[in-house]
Amino acid sequence: MKPLVLTLRGEPEQRLDLSPLLPQRLKGLTPAAVEAIPLQTTRQPITVGDAFRLRPGDVETIRIVGGSERLDRVGEGLDSGAIEVEGDVGQRAGRGLSGGRLTIHGDAGPCAGSGMSGGMIEIRGAAGPFLAGPLPGEMAGMRGGTIIVRGDAGERAADRLRRGTIVIEGRAGAYAGSRMIAGTLILCGPAGALPGYLMKRGTIILGRDCEALAPTFVDSGIHDLVALRLLARSVAALSSRAEATLRRPLQRLAGDTSVLGKGELFCRSR
Amino acid sequence: MRSVTVNGVRVDDTFAEAFGMRATALVITADSARWAKQAAMSMTGFATSVIGCGCEAGIDRVLPASETPDGRPGIRVLLFAVSTGELQKQVQRRVAQCVLTCAGTACYAGFESAEPLKLGDGLRYFGDGWQIVKQIGGKRYWRVPVMDGEFVCEATTGLTKEAVGGGNLLILGASPKKTLAAAEAAVAAIAAVDNAIMPFPGGIVRSGSKVGSKYKAVMASTNDAYCPTLRGITQSALEPGVASVLEIVIDGLTADAVREAMRAGLAAIVALGTEGAMRVSAGNYGGKLGPHHFRLKELLR
Numbered sequence: 001m002k003p004l005v006l007t008l009r010g011e012p013e014q015r016l017d018l019s020p021l022l023p024q025r026l027k028g029l030t031p032a033a034v035e036a037i038p039l040q041t042t043r044q045p046i047t048v049g050d051a052f053r054l055r056p057g058d059v060e061t062i063r064i065v066g067g068s069e070r071l072d073r074v075g076e077g078l079d080s081g082a083i084e085v086e087g088d089v090g091q092r093a094g095r096g097l098s099g100g101r102l103t104i105h106g107d108a109g110p111c112a113g114s115g116m117s118g119g120m121i122e123i124r125g126a127a128g129p130f131l132a133g134p135l136p137g138e139m140a141g142m143r144g145g146t147i148i149v150r151g152d153a154g155e156r157a158a159d160r161l162r163r164g165t166i167v168i169e170g171r172a173g174a175y176a177g178s179r180m181i182a183g184t185l186i187l188c189g190p191a192g193a194l195p196g197y198l199m200k201r202g203t204i205i206l207g208r209d210c211e212a213l214a215p216t217f218v219d220s221g222i223h224d225l226v227a228l229r230l231l232a233r234s235v236a237a238l239s240s241r242a243e244a245t246l247r248r249p250l251q252r253l254a255g256d257t258s259v260l261g262k263g264e265l266f267c268r269s270r
Numbered sequence: 271m272r273s274v275t276v277n278g279v280r281v282d283d284t285f286a287e288a289f290g291m292r293a294t295a296l297v298i299t300a301d302s303a304r305w306a307k308q309a310a311m312s313m314t315g316f317a318t319s320v321i322g323c324g325c326e327a328g329i330d331r332v333l334p335a336s337e338t339p340d341g342r343p344g345i346r347v348l349l350f351a352v353s354t355g356e357l358q359k360q361v362q363r364r365v366a367q368c369v370l371t372c373a374g375t376a377c378y379a380g381f382e383s384a385e386p387l388k389l390g391d392g393l394r395y396f397g398d399g400w401q402i403v404k405q406i407g408g409k410r411y412w413r414v415p416v417m418d419g420e421f422v423c424e425a426t427t428g429l430t431k432e433a434v435g436g437g438n439l440l441i442l443g444a445s446p447k448k449t450l451a452a453a454e455a456a457v458a459a460i461a462a463v464d465n466a467i468m469p470f471p472g473g474i475v476r477s478g479s480k481v482g483s484k485y486k487a488v489m490a491s492t493n494d495a496y497c498p499t500l501r502g503i504t505q506s507a508l509e510p511g512v513a514s515v516l517e518i519v520i521d522g523l524t525a526d527a528v529r530e531a532m533r534a535g536l537a538a539i540v541a542l543g544t545e546g547a548m549r550v551s552a553g554n555y556g557g558k559l560g561p562h563h564f565r566l567k568e569l570l571r
Contacts, residue, residue: 163405183405226422229341234407
């Protein structure tokens with residue numbers, strides 16, 4: 001069955017809140033009812049029909065053609081089905097995702113995958129800062145699911161990550177995995193300064209060098225661990241680069257000892 | 271007793287009576303097949319009968335590296351017990367003492383079920399706070415630091431209440447040598463059947479038992495009806511000429527697995543002909559105790 005297609009008419013004049021455009025919310029709605037859904041974030045009203053040209057289809061898969069960094073909260077709260085964006089998106093894409101799949105062919109803004117608990121997000125371009133992180137006032141970031149970023153990621157990716165797996169194939173900004181509580185962060189490319197800053201638990205894999213490593217990470221030796229083999233197998237279908245990164249003995253650094261110190265950072269022998 | 275003779279081997283028209291059991295399967299891997307087998311042998315070593323060992327266990331099959339979760343050589347073992355509680359206790363103890371301790375091993379669930387048994391969830395405390403739980407590919411694993419690196423153990427394993435224990439074949443021969451040859455042929459054939467094990471040493475038991483004893487404290491005692499040295503002074507089930515009886519006991523994850531294992535064993539004994547057994551029978555309690563009856567005649571078809 002053909003997907004529901006929303007084609008952007010042009011660059012929006014204001015930031016749009018696309019969180020109502022979810023399969024579970026559009027189920028049973030007529031095309032006219034979908035077009036009437038308000039998306040504005042200012043006092044100027046704007047509906048789906050104003051911003052997008054709609055081609056009706058199966059709402060289990062929603063395709064958004066034409067991106068803009070003003071398209072905020074795409075796929076927020078998605079629990080099943082699929083959303084595909086052929087272009088860029090703004091902030092909070094896939095926030096609170098608990099199931100289904102969100103694919104962004106362009107770049108994503110800040111806080112993509114924030115607080116997600118399941119499902120899958122693929123960002124084919126670059127991700128903004130605080131990928132999967134919490135919003136101000138929240139105790140934890142991502143709590144489950146998988147995120148893959150094919151391009152670069154901004155600062156503090158995986159901040160306060162609690163559970164789930166994040167793979168960044170490009171360059172990761174400074175403080176990747178900051179304040180991690182648990183979970184797994186795989187960085188295939190180079191990383192900015194101080195990965196794992198104040199991490200309590202969890203696992204960070206550094207495929208390449210980082211700009212600076214905190215002295216509060218302590219050497220635990222070079223190991224070929226079974227757990228990394230399991231991880232390599234689980235990400236093989238997702239990212240061959242991540243798999244290759246894990247398929248060799250890595251040096252284990254324990255930290256961040258300035259806090260609990262039960263986290264681990266694996267890297268090539270230093 | 272009525273019987274049918276095939277290839278010179280008499281097959282009694284009787285049935286094996288088997289019982290419902292609780293069971294689980296585990297996959298043990300190691301850096302080499304040798305060490306995976308070592309752990310599996312240790313774990314299933316003293317697990318011949320629920321009467322004295324708490325559980326019955328054995329190696330189901332050898333797994334190539336391509337079939338294990340971590341891509342290393344492995345062994346699949348099955349464990350059977352009379353209750354979920356006892357099975358849980360036995361899994362915990364045996365993995366802790368025989369797999370955790372064995373160089374380079376890891377331990378995974380052999381199957382999944384809605385009502386799981388604890389595996390790593392119980393063993394993790396050995397890590398003394400340094401253990402790490404990792405969710406990988408939708409499954410939870412415990413990583414327990416040990417002296418050769420880490421012991422990786424899946425958090426839970428599956429439990430089945432559909433398991434069947436006590437499938438059996440009684441092999442009667444003219445000499446111990448011939449009887450053992452027939453039993454060995456049957457063991458080799460049954461070993462190729464998946465989801466079934468033979469918990470006794472080498473798959474064979476020579477001390478078949480009956481329920482009860484003249485001694486109050488003894489639950490089971492020698493099956494005097496099948497002891498060749500007692501023929502004549504007890505109510506023997508053995509005809510003249512039988513000098514040795516060996517039994518193969520089979521436990522399976524399903525009744526079908528037990529049936530297929532018995533079928534394979536019986537076929538191997540019959541194929542060996544007069545070089546092996548004189549007669550094949552099966553143990554039962556009159557059919558009133560166990561819900562599963564496996565008729566030898568039907569298994570010959």
